[in-house]
Amino acid sequence: MEKALEIIGLNKVYRNNVRALENINLTVEKGDLFAFLGPNGAGKSTVIGIISSLVRITSGDVYVLGENIKKNPDFAKRNIGLVPQEYNLCQFIPIEETMISVAGYFGINRKDAEKKTYTLFNQLGIWHKRKNTPRELSGGMKRRLMIARALIHSPKILILDEPTAGVDTELRLTMWDFFQELNNQGVTIILTTHYLEEAERLCKNLAIIHKGKIIQRSTMSEVFSMKKNHTYIIKTSELITDGIQPKGLLFKKVDQNTCEVTVDENVSVTYIINELKNFNLNVINIISKRNRLEELFMDLTKEEVSI
Numbered sequence: 001m002e003k004a005l006e007i008i009g010l011n012k013v014y015r016n017n018v019r020a021l022e023n024i025n026l027t028v029e030k031g032d033l034f035a036f037l038g039p040n041g042a043g044k045s046t047v048i049g050i051i052s053s054l055v056r057i058t059s060g061d062v063y064v065l066g067e068n069i070k071k072n073p074d075f076a077k078r079n080i081g082l083v084p085q086e087y088n089l090c091q092f093i094p095i096e097e098t099m100i101s102v103a104g105y106f107g108i109n110r111k112d113a114e115k116k117t118y119t120l121f122n123q124l125g126i127w128h129k130r131k132n133t134p135r136e137l138s139g140g141m142k143r144r145l146m147i148a149r150a151l152i153h154s155p156k157i158l159i160l161d162e163p164t165a166g167v168d169t170e171l172r173l174t175m176w177d178f179f180q181e182l183n184n185q186g187v188t189i190i191l192t193t194h195y196l197e198e199a200e201r202l203c204k205n206l207a208i209i210h211k212g213k214i215i216q217r218s219t220m221s222e223v224f225s226m227k228k229n230h231t232y233i234i235k236t237s238e239l240i241t242d243g244i245q246p247k248g249l250l251f252k253k254v255d256q257n258t259c260e261v262t263v264d265e266n267v268s269v270t271y272i273i274n275e276l277k278n279f280n281l282n283v284i285n286i287i288s289k290r291n292r293l294e295e296l297f298m299d300l301t302k303e304e305v306s307i
Helices: 044-051 073-079 095-105 110-123 139-151 169-184 196-202 220-226 269-277 292-306
Strands: 003-013 019-029 033-037 059-064 080-083 157-161 188-192 205-210 213-219 229-236 250-255 258-264 283-288
Touching: 003 044, 003 188, 019 044, 019 188, 019 205, 019 213, 033 044, 033 169, 033 196, 044 059, 044 157, 044 188, 059 073, 073 080, 080 139, 095 110, 095 139, 110 139, 139 157, 139 169, 169 188, 169 196, 188 196, 196 220, 196 292, 205 220, 205 292, 213 220, 213 292, 220 292, 229 269, 258 269, 269 283
Parallel strands: 033 188, 033 205, 080 157, 157 188
Antiparallel strands: 003 019, 003 059, 205 213, 229 258, 229 283, 250 258
């Protein structure tokens, strides 16, 4: 497989001697939809800033589509579209003109820029707002504008930094469909998100960064296979007494009618319900506490913090 992104021995130390990144090695294949995850302050934004030529490298190398970004930064800029986490829009220019101005930076003439703007705005549902300025848009529409702006020059790699932060569930699902369609068209997507359900739903591969180091690199399928235990939150119609321990269940009482049960992935929900019945507890509701990616993420970062 060809590499969209290759990071080799990447280090970043800021002027105050704070080490943000330590020996980062990471590869993203062309056509991947890749989750880049980590707690706040883990180093995600620094890596993204370096890839986008916004942050200077202390040592190491970054290759975008085979080109070293230190030797050929313009190549990387032409082939990367970045949707930052924070809004960075000119508030007083109609959004259609914002698109055409950004297109001009990449050498796209006005006629072609207008065609591409029409296509992107229609795909993202904001064409009817093209004459409005960003200050007249809702948060969700601003987010869609930033995605459109990042795609105006048809980049081969799209970096999405918390792209659905602050948007409602319906819009989030619509944007997921849009990202998947882009990826199906051959665009490599690198996604950072705090919605781990989003990463689990969309992405094929992932890396987790913590304290400036990569602590996990795997496929999403491997995540599902490596996490052997699963925790459920259970509501019961009867009061839960103290000290009970059903067979084969790691049982924790939360309140008088709520418990947490952790089991091996091979233990069925039916077994849990039947075992609780042996203690005269009838289950009225049972939900997963976390998805598998979230459980792995919490375990890994907690282990790292405790070292």
